[in-house]
Amino acid sequence: MERSDPELIDACLHGKQAAWNALIDRYARLIYSVPRRYGLNEADADDVFQAVCVSLYRSLDKLKDQQRLSAWLLTTAHRESWRVGKRAGEYPELDKIIDNVAAPEDDQVAAWERQHAVQQALKQLGGPCEKLLRALFMDSDQPDYQTIAARLGMKVGSIGPTRARCFAKLERIIAKMGIWPEEVGAGRISDP
Amino acid sequence: MARSKLTFETLLMHAAGELPGERAAELEQHLAASPQDAARLAHLRELIAAMRTDDSVAPSRQILERAYALFKPRRLEVAAPWWETLARVVAACVFDSRLQPTLAGFRGGDDGFQLAYESQVADVDLQCEPTAASHDVWRVMGQITLKQERPAQLTLVARGEAQIVQAEPDEFGVFTLQTSAGAYEILVRVGDQVVTLGQIELS
Numbered sequence: 001m002e003r004s005d006p007e008l009i010d011a012c013l014h015g016k017q018a019a020w021n022a023l024i025d026r027y028a029r030l031i032y033s034v035p036r037r038y039g040l041n042e043a044d045a046d047d048v049f050q051a052v053c054v055s056l057y058r059s060l061d062k063l064k065d066q067q068r069l070s071a072w073l074l075t076t077a078h079r080e081s082w083r084v085g086k087r088a089g090e091y092p093e094l095d096k097i098i099d100n101v102a103a104p105e106d107d108q109v110a111a112w113e114r115q116h117a118v119q120q121a122l123k124q125l126g127g128p129c130e131k132l133l134r135a136l137f138m139d140s141d142q143p144d145y146q147t148i149a150a151r152l153g154m155k156v157g158s159i160g161p162t163r164a165r166c167f168a169k170l171e172r173i174i175a176k177m178g179i180w181p182e183e184v185g186a187g188r189i190s191d192p
Numbered sequence: 193m194a195r196s197k198l199t200f201e202t203l204l205m206h207a208a209g210e211l212p213g214e215r216a217a218e219l220e221q222h223l224a225a226s227p228q229d230a231a232r233l234a235h236l237r238e239l240i241a242a243m244r245t246d247d248s249v250a251p252s253r254q255i256l257e258r259a260y261a262l263f264k265p266r267r268l269e270v271a272a273p274w275w276e277t278l279a280r281v282v283a284a285c286v287f288d289s290r291l292q293p294t295l296a297g298f299r300g301g302d303d304g305f306q307l308a309y310e311s312q313v314a315d316v317d318l319q320c321e322p323t324a325a326s327h328d329v330w331r332v333m334g335q336i337t338l339k340q341e342r343p344a345q346l347t348l349v350a351r352g353e354a355q356i357v358q359a360e361p362d363e364f365g366v367f368t369l370q371t372s373a374g375a376y377e378i379l380v381r382v383g384d385q386v387v388t389l390g391q392i393e394l395s
Contacts, residue, residue, distance in 0.1 A: 137243035164201035
């Protein structure tokens with residue numbers, strides 16, 4: 001069972017390096033993606049990432065009761081992206097991309113949080129299920145069933161049912177994370 | 193809709209846009225009468241959309257390692273204070289009002305005293321007086337006169353057993369500091385040198 005954000009933060013505040021590493025691992029992609037989406041190059045995105053991590057480290061005590069860090073991290077990454085981007089002076093479109101320096105749009109935050117939740121759930125899912133779902137829904141090459149079957153050593157005809165089982169597991173993991181409503185109820189479909 | 197069993201797999205196919213037109217239409221008819229299944233479909237579509245539009249990027253391993261390292265307790269580096277590291281110049285006390293007859297215009301005697309120091313780097317004049325009758329708090333005023341024109345940071349530190357009191361002279365080298373009664377070593381930093389005036393007793 002994965003530890004919650006408050007549990008990890010508490011462990012960090014008690015000096016546990018492993019908890020800090022786990023916290024970074026949990027949110028690294030979420031943080032790093034913000035400057036990259038805004039068009040910052042790798043070096044500047046690295047700076048943004050480091051700055052956000054420093055800010056997180058310094059704010060641990062303030063954040064220890066925060067149930068979900070994602071919104072705080074997204075806002076911090078958003079502001080740092082603007083700051084680093086303006087300092088670099090290489091992004092003439094930055095003011096158009098970031099029109100509100102204070103915070104990203106709420107619906108954008110929600111979309112990024114959903115992507116983050118799916119990524120975390122896929123990591124927890126692991127194994128052949130993770131590979132299958134990533135191949136079916138996240139591979140930019142959009143491989144067909146035959147390609148996927150060959151890649152994963154499956155029969156083409158088994159992809160559909162396996163996908164359904166894996167997706168149901170993914171739903172249950174996400175429901176436990178508390179991002180999406182649990183009352184949807186994974187696995188139960190009413191008969192027509 | 194044909195009374196075939198609606199399975200999760202079918203619903204997932206519909207959420208992914210993979211059901212043929214006629215079957216999709218049949219399913220939509222069913223969903224219109226089943227809010228629970230409709231909500232489930234909406235949820236599946238959200239998940240699929242999140243996956244299909246995922247443009248997130250992970251940082252490199254090197255960047256992650258740097259972030260991990262932020263947490264490591266740093267070796268506390270306490271720099272030695274400047275008065276322990278800079279070259280010292282000892283100033284000679286050339287005048288002590290306590291050893292002189294009371295001067296006109298100066299509150300001498302028991303209330304305060306005046307000192308003058310000379311060195312190769314700077315001359316320092318001090319005037320020390322209590323701020324109240326109890327002699328618990330003292331004011332030290334003075335002026336530093338540099339022997340050479342040189343860019344320097346003048347910092348005066350009165351070091352007592354329990355405290356360190358600093359004062360920054362103004363452009364004319366004039367300074368004032370206030371401290372509690374006690375024994376002090378007066379140090380004047382001039383560039384990379386420390387002029388020490390020796391111990392004085394404020395009591």
